[in-house]
Amino acid sequence: MTHHDKMPIDIGISEEHRAAIAEGLSRLLADTYTLYLKTHNYHWNVTGPMFNTLHLMFETQYNELALAVDLIAERIRALGHPAPGSYKTYARLTSIPEEDDQPNAEEMIRRLVAGQETVVRTARSVFPAAEQASDQPTMDLLTARMQIHEKNAWMLRSLLES
Template sequence: MSIDIGIKPKDRKAIADGLSHLLADTYTLYLKTHNFHWNVEGPMFNTLHLMFETQYTELALAVDLVAERIRALGYPAPGSYSAYAKLSSIKEANGQPKAEEMIRQLVEGQEAVVRTARKVFPAAEKASDEPTADLLTQRMQVHEKNAWMLRSLLA
């Protein structure tokens, strides 16, 4: 059955493509944050272990929201490691970095997600796609706050 939500098919496709990059970044950051939660060590262990758990839990919910928006626009949501590796701007962590390096990498990851979300706005605004714009705004607020909180640990 065709989709008639007041957004042209080519605009829906452009938005879904942008959201696919956002989904890949969000999932990659989720995986990195969960990995660091498991493997953090040192004097800040308890603080970081709990902070990382809070963040990866929120990210796990976020991937569902982004994927469901892609589906609502009529396109398949990417859902494999290989697809995410192609679409994500966030690199995987190699080895087991020290706690301070974990924090730095997560700040970079949080900021990368914000930049990716920002890139989707023009397509959403052009199509008057308020649900996507709202989703992007919410995601940017969360990631900007997380980046600030993580960055404060490095001061």
């Protein structure tokens, strides 16, 4: 075996299943990175009476998202596929709209709730492929991501209630 030959992956998941799961995780990675960027942008640009609360909350959330993109990308690599890593690719794969306006604090919260819920739906959409392949590590990752994003959506939504 020369150093150019790839050693086959034999983890009990077929190549077809690994490809399907990696494709779904790539969409999850794109959504997560896009939400990371949006949350970081809002952290920098939020103003108004809730500034301190939102500045800190957004920072907590983007730091968690930064760790999450690493976990998702590493799972894609463990399945034997390249992890997407460019804005161009993320723009094609993400379900989260990018905007370049300057929303007020309340609109930032609304957009982040929508973004968090989009990530949940994307993670949920990958679950059947992971389940079909008995890919427990991916199912664990997806379950953890859904829990975190559902909680974040709830916490953000709570700020909008009077």
